[in-house]
Amino acid sequence: MEGKLVLPGENICPISEFDVGEGTFAREDFVCSALVGYVQIVNATSAGQASTITVMRGNEQTCVPKSGDIVTVKVVKINPRLASVDILCVGQRVLEESFSGIIRQQDVRATEVDKVEILSSFRPGDIVRAEVISLGDSRSYYLSTAKNELGVVSAKSVAGAQLVPVSWQEMQCPATLAKEYRKVAKTA
Structure with missing residues (x-):
């Protein structure tokens, strides 16, 4: 064998x-x-x-994501119920090929789950830190950003500038000073 x-x-x-x-x-x-x-x-x-x-x-x-792993993902597509992502890293290890994942509306944060809006949490192109919660279906891993240290870690504004976190739910464009909603990861 x-x-x-x-x-x-x-x-x-x-x-x-x-x-x-x-x-x-x-x-x-x-x-x-x-x-x-x-x-x-x-x-x-x-x-x-x-x-x-x-x-x-x-x-x-090889490195394959498993339940409990912290992964770095890129948001590819969103709809009102979920965000589709590509898993790029498992822990500190960069993957040779990406895996598909989804962050469902109920897995974005731990409180007030019924009030979560995916469009106010993520945008396509955002880089997000998430936790693998299950292997999901045959196509995608189920991921969560419900912990404080999980969420958007890097995002670009509509103007193309790198957004700066200003609170746990807002990021600001340094060029235009416009604020955009995101589920922001708490940094140490």
């Missing part, structure tokens, strides 16, 4: 035998490949712990 070439969605082994690692996901009772690559077994570090199955491309270990 180790060293075997696998394709996305291919069953590798029963989930009872190994833990799910990088480049893999669990589906029903199997560990499956999330990408094209080679199977590797990472031996357990302590007694009573199962070994882990990973899938790697060539010599470089």
Whole structure:
């Protein structure tokens, strides 16, 4: 099994035998490949712990977003109920190819969820820090910006200038001094 070439969605082994690692996901009772690559077994570090199955491309270990990861995304499209995004980074690691994700209206912030307006939270082209909350459907990860440190980290104004955060829900254009609504990430 180790060293075997696998394709996305291919069953590798029963989930009872190994833990799910990088480049893999669990589906029903199997560990499956999330990408094209080679199977590797990472031996357990302590007694009573199962070994882990990973899938790697060539010599470089792949990086696939998983639940709980903090990701950097670019907003590609918005509608009144959600923002469609491309996942560019997982943690500090830049991805070779992007993954699709969505930020639903109810996942934008933790309070007053029913009053959230996607059009007042994000715009196409915004760079956003978000958390992966689930693998979502077959096309997209579900993401959340409900924590204070999550939200828009970089955006351009209508005039083309880099917006500056002025509050948790507003950014200002330094050229025109116009304010634009965003769900702003709190910086340290």
